Each structure stands twice: as C-alpha cells, then as structure tokens.
Amino acid sequence: MSLPGEKALMKLSDLVSDGIGGIFAPNQIKRISKAEVDAERDKMLMIAQTEQQVADIKAGKLQYTEDRRLISVSSEPNVEQLINIKKGDKVEPYLNLENLDKQSKTRKQIQAIQEEVNLTKTVFLAEKELESGKYEANDDPVDPDWFTRWRDNAEKVSNNYLQTLWAKVLAGEVTTPGTYSLRTLDLLKSLSKNEAELISKLGEFIIDGRVIKGVKGLRGLGNDSETVEKIMTEKGLHFSNLLYLQEIGIISGVDSMGLTVEYSSLDPSSFVRAFTSKSSGLVAIHADPNKNIVFNALHSTRLGREIFNLADFDTDKEYLKAIAQEVANIGFDVQIGGWLQLNETRGKLLNPEAILPNNSK
Structure with missing residues (x-):
C-alpha cells in the first residue's frame, strides 16, 4: 500500500x-x-x-x-580591532x-x-x-x-x-x-511578511476568483455593498491597500468605475449556479432559466490566483453571508455552507443554511 x-x-x-x-x-x-x-x-x-x-x-x-x-x-580578548590607532603624538x-x-x-x-x-x-x-x-x-x-x-x-x-x-x-x-x-x-x-499577510486577508474575500463587492444595480447607481465594504475595511482592506495590491499585480479594477461579471444558468430548465470559495460554497436557484446575476467585482490576475493558492485562509463567513443576502434580495433561493468538490465539474454543498431576503420573516 x-x-x-x-x-x-x-x-x-x-x-x-x-x-x-x-x-x-x-x-x-x-x-x-x-x-x-x-x-x-x-x-x-x-x-x-x-x-x-x-x-x-x-x-x-x-x-x-x-x-x-x-x-x-x-x-x-586576543583579537585586534579592525581599526588600530598608532601610539605617539600623531x-x-x-x-x-x-x-x-x-x-x-x-x-x-x-x-x-x-x-x-x-x-x-x-x-x-x-x-x-x-x-x-x-x-x-x-x-x-x-x-x-x-x-x-x-x-x-x-x-x-x-x-x-x-x-x-x-x-x-x-x-x-x-x-x-x-x-x-x-x-x-x-x-x-x-x-515581505506583512505583504503576504495582506494578500492572505484578501484571499478570504475571493469567490470564483474574484472579490465580489455587491449585486450590480441593487442600489441604483451605487453598485458596492456598504456591508461588504465595512467588513473589508475592518480587515484592513481599505482603498489604499487594495490599490497597492493592484499595483503589484494581484488584482485589477480597484481604481476604475467598477468591473462587472455576469453569471447565467448552467441548467436549461432553471437557473442553478454554485459559487465556490475555498471550502465554502453559495448556491443560487431560480425557476426562470433566463435569469442572471451581475456582480460588481475586483478581478484577480493570473499572478494573484497563483499567490492565493499558497495562502492558508478560510472564507470570511460574514462576507459570504452578505453576498448571499444580496442575491436573495433579488429573488433567488440561496443557500450557503461547506463545499466539497467531487470532480472538475461537480460539487456538493455541506450543512446548507438557507438565506432569506431581508423583508422575509
């Protein structure tokens, strides 16, 4: 064996x-x-x-x-100094x-x-x-x-x-x-060690290779979630640090008006999509297969993705729940939990927790 x-x-x-x-x-x-x-x-x-x-x-x-x-x-003390002073008047x-x-x-x-x-x-x-x-x-x-x-x-x-x-x-x-x-x-x-730790912190906010900052259009002109921004700032991921990580080639989109990423269904009969982050997952479901989800996001570069693979971190659970809440608020059935990757195309949500819209009791 x-x-x-x-x-x-x-x-x-x-x-x-x-x-x-x-x-x-x-x-x-x-x-x-x-x-x-x-x-x-x-x-x-x-x-x-x-x-x-x-x-x-x-x-x-x-x-x-x-x-x-x-x-x-x-x-x-038998070793002479490197600089000796000659005796005498001079x-x-x-x-x-x-x-x-x-x-x-x-x-x-x-x-x-x-x-x-x-x-x-x-x-x-x-x-x-x-x-x-x-x-x-x-x-x-x-x-x-x-x-x-x-x-x-x-x-x-x-x-x-x-x-x-x-x-x-x-x-x-x-x-x-x-x-x-x-x-x-x-x-x-x-x-440096501090820089490596900063990258590890950012890794806690990576979902499907991106830092999702909110559902686009949910707040009219404001695309970023105030909750997500607050959580990231408390972890030291304020604008200047994000800009620095962009300068060294880890992420992109920090200084732009905002990059977006659109997700459509992988199932022709209904909308079903899983979003993974290390050992955590978020699953969104909708009866309409033509629905889509558009996120405002920062994108990780190839260099960033390689570096993120090195760091030991878990997904920030508060952040994942905030994103799940936003997806639920636009009409999707949402669950979060642990994620088990079964093969290259399939995975399983473990211990799922349903996330309801804010106005649900």
Whole structure:
C-alpha cells in the first residue's frame, strides 16, 4: 500500500538530490530502519543545532575553518580591532587588513551556512506538505531552470512564514509542473511578511476568483455593498491597500468605475449556479432559466490566483453571508455552507443554511 503523496515525494527527492548538497544532502538523512517520527526529530534537531552554531559564529564563540571544522574561540580578548590607532603624538587610524580578511571570510561562511539551513528547512516543509496527501503528482518533469530560480530565492529566506510559502510553491510545482510561473517566484522574492499577510486577508474575500463587492444595480447607481465594504475595511482592506495590491499585480479594477461579471444558468430548465470559495460554497436557484446575476467585482490576475493558492485562509463567513443576502434580495433561493468538490465539474454543498431576503420573516 502506497503512502500519501508517495509519488510526489519521489519526484521531490529526485529533484533536490542534485540541487542541494553540503551538510544537509538528502541522502544523509535516512528513513530506513527508523520510525518516521525519529527521522523527523533528527532532521529538526540537526537544523536547530546548526542555527545555534551560526549564532555562536556570529558571536565569536566558534570559528568555521577552511577544512569545514568548527572550533572554539578563546574568550580572551586576543583579537585586534579592525581599526588600530598608532601610539605617539600623531593619531593615525589604519585598517588591519589581516583581521579585515578574517572577518570577511567569517561573514561569507556564516552566509553560506545560513543559506543552506534556509534551503533545507524549506525543502523539509515541502516534504511535509506533500505528505498531507492532497497533491496528486503527474509524470511531467520540473523545468531545471525553474528549480534553479526557486533554489536561489528560497535560500535567502529565513522567515518561517515566508519559508512556508516557498515550500508550497515547490510542492505544487513538483506535482504539476507549470503551476507557478517565474513571475510568481519574482513576486515572492520581494514579498515581505506583512505583504503576504495582506494578500492572505484578501484571499478570504475571493469567490470564483474574484472579490465580489455587491449585486450590480441593487442600489441604483451605487453598485458596492456598504456591508461588504465595512467588513473589508475592518480587515484592513481599505482603498489604499487594495490599490497597492493592484499595483503589484494581484488584482485589477480597484481604481476604475467598477468591473462587472455576469453569471447565467448552467441548467436549461432553471437557473442553478454554485459559487465556490475555498471550502465554502453559495448556491443560487431560480425557476426562470433566463435569469442572471451581475456582480460588481475586483478581478484577480493570473499572478494573484497563483499567490492565493499558497495562502492558508478560510472564507470570511460574514462576507459570504452578505453576498448571499444580496442575491436573495433579488429573488433567488440561496443557500450557503461547506463545499466539497467531487470532480472538475461537480460539487456538493455541506450543512446548507438557507438565506432569506431581508423583508422575509
């Protein structure tokens, strides 16, 4: 019986075996004849120990030699300063080139070790992501140039939250090459933790790849729902932040008069339409198959959709209910609940809750 994500894990192992070396080469950590939990513990202990050693090198407690050995440094003050002052009447500062060279080498050594730690932690996180079993790998190989770009970027990332994003990118690309573009890698490279969290917040308001801001025409000239705007503002998604997310290529339509999207029925006998958002869903039904629903919305770009796939978030339930209320107010029977995707074209609403028009008692 195969393990969850086994095929994807094999693809990952083949990919990183030639691309990552040094003290954390994948084959140096064996799972053979060890319990899974022991192997995981050994990996994390190795990383933690190395990070502590990097801190000791920075503090001057350890020295990393050219033959790749760590040696203790005496605590006695026997190292000269980089800038020495000559004795005598005339004070002339000068650089001690020997000590400058030593410190330069130490900085490079620290950077190299830290990059290796960063890369290894991120690969381990990708491994854990694949072990979840929610990825189904195909047989297509990962583009070597793509992996080189990923590796060169991931090794510079020390923040745990951002390492998780880079791990999910690798997991997704290993299972289905072409999932994440080089543009996505370039955006992630420059993304701060605060920016990533802002994108995650916006992800809570994504329905069918769009930020739906209200039913068009429901309030005459005003297309946006005041309720939706209030909910988004309380989450920090005010106009200036939305405009910034547009500037970096995540969404479009923020500074326009409003983009719209129209939905018609997929059933010739009546109007039936499901709107999905992560693990939540909204189903609208009407007896007239010629009815349609027009939303005022912000559209997510391809880059935005790739980034949204990385973030862990749940749909904002208050927001989903507000949109459902608006759809009910124009005469549709509406239910919301959890959503289970059965295949590419069919899904099922779980624990449905009926949403009545505002004037219903």
